[in-house]
Amino acid sequence: MIITELLGARVFGPEFLGFVTDARFSLDTESVGLPARLYGFIVSPHARSSSLGFERSGVRSPWPIAALVRWRHRGSFLVKWAGIERIDVSRIQLRPGFGRGSPELP
Amino acid sequence: MTSDSYHQSPRWLDAHLHLLDRQVLDVHGVPIAVIDDLELSDIPAGREIPPDAPPPMITALPSGPTLATRIFGGRPPESRMLRTPWVAVREVGVVIKLSVGRDTRDLSWTERWVRDHVIGRIPGGRHTPKGEESDHDQSDDRGGGES
Numbered sequence: 001m002i003i004t005e006l007l008g009a010r011v012f013g014p015e016f017l018g019f020v021t022d023a024r025f026s027l028d029t030e031s032v033g034l035p036a037r038l039y040g041f042i043v044s045p046h047a048r049s050s051s052l053g054f055e056r057s058g059v060r061s062p063w064p065i066a067a068l069v070r071w072r073h074r075g076s077f078l079v080k081w082a083g084i085e086r087i088d089v090s091r092i093q094l095r096p097g098f099g100r101g102s103p104e105l106p
Numbered sequence: 107m108t109s110d111s112y113h114q115s116p117r118w119l120d121a122h123l124h125l126l127d128r129q130v131l132d133v134h135g136v137p138i139a140v141i142d143d144l145e146l147s148d149i150p151a152g153r154e155i156p157p158d159a160p161p162p163m164i165t166a167l168p169s170g171p172t173l174a175t176r177i178f179g180g181r182p183p184e185s186r187m188l189r190t191p192w193v194a195v196r197e198v199g200v201v202i203k204l205s206v207g208r209d210t211r212d213l214s215w216t217e218r219w220v221r222d223h224v225i226g227r228i229p230g231g232r233h234t235p236k237g238e239e240s241d242h243d244q245s246d247d248r249g250g251g252e253s
Contacts (some may be wrong), residue, residue, distance in 0.1 A: 001151060002168065002183075003144040005122050023144075025164060027117040036119060036164040038146065050122040081161040087151050095157075102138065105118055 006041070006087070008048045011079070013094045018045035020092065024078065040080040041092070042103045047072045051103075058104070076103045119198065129201045130167070130190065139169035145189065164192045169201070199235060 002024055011017045021044045025036040044051070051061060053071040083098030119125060121144055149157065152174040170187035184218040190204065221244040225231045 001146050001149045001162070003126075003146060007121065022123065023121040025121070027119065038163070039118070040162040042120070045146075052124050077195045082157065084155055086154050087149055089151075105120070 001087075005089070006092070009087075009092050011041070011043045011092045011094065014096075015096060017094070018043040018076075019048040020074065021076070022052055022066065026033045032039060038081050040078050040083070040101070042076060042078050044073045045075040052074065078103045116203070124198060125167070125202070128198075130169070131201050131203050132207050133196075133205055134207060135203075138204075139188070139190065141167045142170055142172045166191050167224040168194070230238075 006023060007020055009020045011020060020041045023044040023056075024039045024042060026039045027036050028034050036067050042051075049072070050102050051073040054066045059068050066083035079094060080101065081097055084092060085095040086093040108191040116209055125141055126146060128141050129137055130141060131245040132138050136203075144164050147165050149162050166189040168189050170182050172182055175182055194206050195202060196205040196206045
């Protein structure tokens with residue numbers, strides 16, 4: 001499977017929750033080339049587009065763009081891989097009781 | 107998500123933010139491609155994922171002719187996408203740096219074919235133009251040993 005099949009997919013829990021706007025991977029160490037594992041998906045309730053890093057990195061300038069992007073992606077959350085029950089074409093179903101994490105990068 | 111392990115993990119990569127559309131440089135710093143997609147190891151699509159299923163991993167970075175499909179939709183044929191294995195990635199930053207040379211990748215086969223079969227047959231096409239040697243201080247086989 002390729003990642004562009006998942007980006008923009010509609011995400012459902014008990015009801016429609018939003019769209020996948022990004023996928024987060026974790027590296028075991030600083031060394032790139034080692035396995036990069038899928039940690040989870042960032043889900044935005046209102047937009048399919050990327051948040052360009054504004055939502056997630058604390059960048060606040062230029063403020064009109066930052067404010068617009070944050071508003072479009074208000075309510076975004078991170079769902080871990082363990083919270084995913086099923087992946088279909090353009091649709092992701094989450095497990096009952098899935099956790100909502102902060103989409104901000106550590 | 108507020109667990110210590112999350113905040114203490116050394117490195118996180120977001121697909122859009124850190125990888126997609128980044129330029130790929132080979133071991134000599136020569137641009138060879140742009141990342142158009144990420145290939146993941148098997149995801150059990152269309153059926154329930156067991157709670158203890160291991161997370162998918164990035165296996166390759168496909169590149170290909172995606173301009174038309176980005177405008178008009180769809181996807182290029184799989185056969186047109188060329189893959190850079192993830193294990194060849196040395197550094198992820200503003201650009202993606204590889205640990206291998208471009209001639210070891212299939213990504214530049216068209217460029218090599220044109221060089222060998224077209225440019226190389228033009229008189230003077232098998233050596234670096236005089237005065238530009240200093241621009242090519244890295245090893246480059248375009249000269250073909252002739253001058």
